[in-house]
Amino acid sequence: MRSIDLTEIRELPLFTDMADDNFEQLMRGAYLQNFPPQVELISEGDHSDFLHIVVEGSVELFASWNNRETTMATVRPISAFILAAALKDAPCLMSARTLEKAKLILLPAVDVRAVFEIDNSFARAVVTELAQCYRGVIKSTKNLKLRTSIERLANQLIKLHVRSGGLLEFSLNVEKKRLASYLGMTPENLSRAFKTLQAYGVIIDGQNVKLTDIQSLKDLAKPTALIDDPKS
Amino acid sequence: MRSIDLTEIRELPLFTDMADDNFEQLMRGAYLQNFPPQVELISEGDHSDFLHIVVEGSVELFASWNNRETTMATVRPISAFILAAALKDAPCLMSARTLEKAKLILLPAVDVRAVFEIDNSFARAVVTELAQCYRGVIKSTKNLKLRTSIERLANQLIKLHVRSGGLLEFSLNVEKKRLASYLGMTPENLSRAFKTLQAYGVIIDGQNVKLTDIQSLKDLAKPTALIDDPKS
DNA sequence: ACTTTGGATTGATATTTATCAACTATTTTA
DNA sequence: TAAAATAGTTGATAAATATCAATCCAAAGT
Numbered sequence: 001m002r003s004i005d006l007t008e009i010r011e012l013p014l015f016t017d018m019a020d021d022n023f024e025q026l027m028r029g030a031y032l033q034n035f036p037p038q039v040e041l042i043s044e045g046d047h048s049d050f051l052h053i054v055v056e057g058s059v060e061l062f063a064s065w066n067n068r069e070t071t072m073a074t075v076r077p078i079s080a081f082i083l084a085a086a087l088k089d090a091p092c093l094m095s096a097r098t099l100e101k102a103k104l105i106l107l108p109a110v111d112v113r114a115v116f117e118i119d120n121s122f123a124r125a126v127v128t129e130l131a132q133c134y135r136g137v138i139k140s141t142k143n144l145k146l147r148t149s150i151e152r153l154a155n156q157l158i159k160l161h162v163r164s165g166g167l168l169e170f171s172l173n174v175e176k177k178r179l180a181s182y183l184g185m186t187p188e189n190l191s192r193a194f195k196t197l198q199a200y201g202v203i204i205d206g207q208n209v210k211l212t213d214i215q216s217l218k219d220l221a222k223p224t225a226l227i228d229d230p231k232s
Numbered sequence: 233m234r235s236i237d238l239t240e241i242r243e244l245p246l247f248t249d250m251a252d253d254n255f256e257q258l259m260r261g262a263y264l265q266n267f268p269p270q271v272e273l274i275s276e277g278d279h280s281d282f283l284h285i286v287v288e289g290s291v292e293l294f295a296s297w298n299n300r301e302t303t304m305a306t307v308r309p310i311s312a313f314i315l316a317a318a319l320k321d322a323p324c325l326m327s328a329r330t331l332e333k334a335k336l337i338l339l340p341a342v343d344v345r346a347v348f349e350i351d352n353s354f355a356r357a358v359v360t361e362l363a364q365c366y367r368g369v370i371k372s373t374k375n376l377k378l379r380t381s382i383e384r385l386a387n388q389l390i391k392l393h394v395r396s397g398g399l400l401e402f403s404l405n406v407e408k409k410r411l412a413s414y415l416g417m418t419p420e421n422l423s424r425a426f427k428t429l430q431a432y433g434v435i436i437d438g439q440n441v442k443l444t445d446i447q448s449l450k451d452l453a454k455p456t457a458l459i460d461d462p463k464s
Numbered sequence: 465a466c467t468t469t470g471g472a473t474t475g476a477t478a479t480t481t482a483t484c485a486a487c488t489a490t491t492t493t494a
Numbered sequence: 495t496a497a498a499a500t501a502g503t504t505g506a507t508a509a510a511t512a513t514c515a516a517t518c519c520a521a522a523g524t
Contacts (some may be wrong), residue, residue, distance in 0.1 A: 123352065157369050177472080408502065474517080
């Protein structure tokens with residue numbers, strides 16, 4: 001599907017090093033699609049036929065069991081998701097839904113696998129991407145197992161602060177109930193955790209956060225690169 | 233280091249498809265080492281100089297933060313660990329210690345990276361391995377976030393039952409305190425969880441487990457391929 | 465502008481899980 | 495083999511977290 005601005009996609013780490021004609025082949029079968037909010041793009045257990053790339057908007061990855069549901073991640077532009085399942089042609093372990101109006105590129109998984117077989121640079125880029133994802137989930141497991149919910153929240157705020165470029169005021173950028181689920185707690189618990197963090201200089205107004213005493217928040221949160229650094 | 237029996241290693245999925253001379257090159261720099269129990273092989277944060285392969289015995293991967301510690305996985309023969317860190321030359325996110333007397337092959341990470349660059353089959357095998365690891369951790373996160381500790385224990389017992397080939401009597405094969413930590417609970421809590429499971433036909437004697445009512449245990453555990461199947 | 469809907473907060477309570485301490489059983493070691 | 499160390503269990507209690515219900519608030523739709 002022509003008419004997509006592919007330059008941004010081309011510059012994704014996953015695709016930068018691959019041969020031009022392989023990139024062409026991959027994009028020939030691509031769909032650009034607009035979705036309204038709250039559309040379930042993938043259901044857990046599906047064999048997804050596409051590698052998904054979020055171009056605009058945001059997508060929630062979540063998982064369910066026994067009528068319980070938990071947010072696993074929020075995917076924002078520009079990044080791919082369900083790479084592992086698409087490559088291995090395995091059932092997706094997570095569901096995906098749009099959180100807001102979103103624009104996605106869908107790359108047929110068969111094409112991705114075909115190019116993966118012939119393009120060695122792409123294969124190596126996939127390793128880098130998967131290694132990053134793997135390490136990300138390991139960090140997240142450590143976060144869950146080693147920290148209380150208040151500590152997780154404190155570290156999440158510091159992470160957002162760093163991501164904002166060091167601003168003392170920034171937005172959560174997600175609904176609180178999703179943040180709660182992501183952090184492994186209930187909305188009620190999150191609400192109380194925010195109250196507890198007032199004593200550490202955290203001021204909440206809707207999704208807006210102000211940090212008035214970073215040092216005391218850090219003393220509580222004890223962030224470490226081995227859990228909280230998205231790179232590394 | 234010659235004198236290692238390399239046939240088993242050669243048959244690891246990671247190495248089966250790679251060119252003979254590349255495998256040779258990789259093994260030329262390999263060390264075969266014996267370790268006593270309770271030796272810390274890797275400390276979290278280290279830049280490991282070796283890809284580790286467990287040939288005999290078992291190794292615990294664990295992580296620490298703020299004086300707390302949690303078991304992340306137990307590695308048994310024959311499998312590799314810290315592949316992601318070795319490939320990316322990144323700091324290890326987990327520590328590793330021998331649980332019992334163990335025999336390991338240490339492959340210099342520089343060699344692994346060098347062969348990764350030139351051997352395309354190896355690069356693709358690494359993708360398969362990392363995808364498997366990634367999906368494993370995702371399942372583990374779902375397990376942690378969606379289930380109570382009793383449900384996790386029940387599913388763990390069913391997993392061991394399946395792994396044993398369907399036997400109704402099998403061994404935990406780990407100390408209970410490590411199982412507890414792996415499942416994200418305290419030893420006291422595990423002890424009580426076992427007691428609770430008596431009502432579901434679970435009989436514990438030391439590390440020996442007997443299941444007398446699989447059906448009721450399954451009704452409680454509700455195992456699903458998307459969390460509990462090690463393949464898939 | 466009003467109503468509806470769903471998110472967020474708060475209080476009361478229940479459940480789950482952790483902690484602490486005492487004790488028992490098992491292993492290890494001298 | 496005895497002593498010491500460590501693992502495991504049990505009971506009592508505390509802390510963390512979830513649930514339920516009521517209410518408040520804000521966004522979305524009519």
